Amino acid sequence: MAVSVERFHPHYPDMELLDTDAIATREPSVTAGRRGQVMAISIANEYTAVNSHKLARSFEQQVRVLRPDYEIQLGCSVRAIHQGEHGFRIDSDNGSLLARVVVVSAGGHSLLFAKRMGYGKHYACLPVAGSFYHTPKLLNGKVYTIQSEKLPFAAVHGDPDLLEPEMTRFGPTALVLPLLERHNWRTLADLLRVTQPDLPVLKVLFTLLGEAEIRRYMMRNILFELPGIGKRLFLDDARKIIPLLQVEQLTFAKRVGGIRPVMIDKQALKLHLGEAQINPGTGIIFNMTPSPGATSCLGNAAKDFATIQELMA
Template identity: 40%
Template sequence: MYEKVYDVAIIGGGVTGTAQAYIFSYFVEGVSRILLVEKNNNVALVNSHTVSNAQTLHGGDTETNFGLEKALKMRDAERMLSAFLEKFSHGQGAFRRLYKMAFGVGEKEVRILSERFAMIRSYYPTLQFLGREELVRIEPKLLEGRDPSIPVAALYRPNGYAVDYRKLAECFVAEAKKTGKVEILLGTKTNEIIRRGNLFEIRTSKGNYLAKAVMVAAGPYSLLFAHALGYAGDYTILPVAGNFYHTKAVCFPGKVYGVQDPVLQFTAAHIDSSVDNPGKMRLGPTADVVPLLEKHHWMTFIDFLRTGIIGLRGARAIAKIFCNWKVVKFAARNIVYKLPVVGKWYFLKKAAQKLVPTLRYRDIQFAKGEGGIRPQLVNVEEGRLEMGTGKILGDSIIFDITPSPGASDCLRNAVVNAKHVVQLSGGAYVFDEESFQKEFGLHT
């Protein structure tokens, strides 16, 4: 016998799940009982952890592989999240203000930046296009030791953010708990979700629970739960691990990204200071395909086998993806990065010195234990990688698979999910747009 039925159950206590706990508890009238289930002993200990991601608040401006529509979506997501950070997380160490830059080297990359600036400048009032003279003034280390005959340029925005998404998740939880609507189960593994008429039964390691609606925000495991309920059979996961290097040879007060190729789903190498240690610069990430759903957790290999990537359809899809020569080159380069001694040298030449020419071999050290897993969605029918985050809509259940820029999009995504649940509630729930506008000053 179940003592109560929850209005909403959220599976996963990363920044995506905790953002939903916050939005549902404050801005959805009629929702009074929310359950948040997290398998670890605290929130945000996997890909939302401080050292597991790039700590970037993406806004769509300096992400040169985002089209205009996606850029504007991320602009709105950034505005929403930065408003929360400024209002609720002061003194928590959850963010640091800094500049953001997309830095281009060579005629092709300079042209890409120039064309992008023309396309988006009216939507980003603080965005600037910088030539060599401005770059020397703002970040001279980018030009020191560089051939002056090679064109350089940058898209620059002075008002960016670095975010500790673990601390942000803790802020979401702290605010949500103030409403008295949220029950949090830590150290509790969700084993199965079963449909029971109009309800869902959530079977966990510490008991079973009933909910009217379920939000699954469990990274790559979201797809496994979706498969178990008969959803998203045409999708699988390609787990891509990110790795970083450290350097103390230079110190930037901002984030410098390379120009990203729209054909590739993965971020170009960048250099920035760690959000919790401004004196420690991080370089990366590299990208390695690994047979794990959580980095360093070898028992997740068994779960990897359940994703469907190992099989005829998965193999055919991967083969089709690797028919693209750019993908082959990208994969080969990252394989070389993993080699002892040679890999570090190759990363220095191909990635690090493209950003900072004066860096030397001894200046960079592998950041052991840092970096997370990007759960890259693969459409096995069409044989292609899906760009960015993925959302699978079921009947009163939503599965979010959130590789980058998923953390940046967590609040906007939570609003989207809340409004979807409201729409399906038959009038039982109402999204409080007036309160949301008052809190954030943003239209959704």
């Protein structure tokens, strides 16, 4: 762990290596009742969470003030995107728009639009839903457990809930669902269009299930969703962070969490971990597999904007 601090410290100057006593001063619930000594990497003087909904709203409001000549259309569905000789035609519920450059950031549906236009044929989609549990406020900041190298899913972590200040949120779980959008069964048909169960897709899935640790992990995460037994099983994972946590303190966070469409690379026969983008260089960009917590959304937007400037030059 000390080696990791030395490696990353030039990029994160506020990073510190904490021993048990130092952890106890910042996160007493993490050390209370814990046996043995522990260490942690900490960054104390940086923002670690943003209300992305309010951030997006603020961008919208600023655009309306600074550029009243810009048109913003919200709450409408894009039916199709057509590529022509001089750009693109976007058909939506509000009519059609013409554009020289288009950026599609719609999760798994980005891949659906890409395939309709003949791009991304070597990709399929594994939709992974994330759920969370709430407790009374137990943590002052974000606390992450160590990620297993064999698992392609995020390790459990706990953090204050921005929308519920008196709550701490633990998760995510990882449940494979046949949907492109959580709680919307109409997207089942879209998933079937994006991911046809051909031989490369089946090979990737069988390889995943061939790992005993992944099989156990996926089975536990299915059980996490069940009433009663779910939170008792999840308690073991949450106690990695809060050793004295009691099952009575856990409450399943209903309708919290969405779906992350993990890309399956059918040519390389493996999961494409992290974010994925299709940019054929024709003026259209497809962003898939967004960061679940919008961690790098502004960084991605800046990169896309730089690409747009090049295309518009």
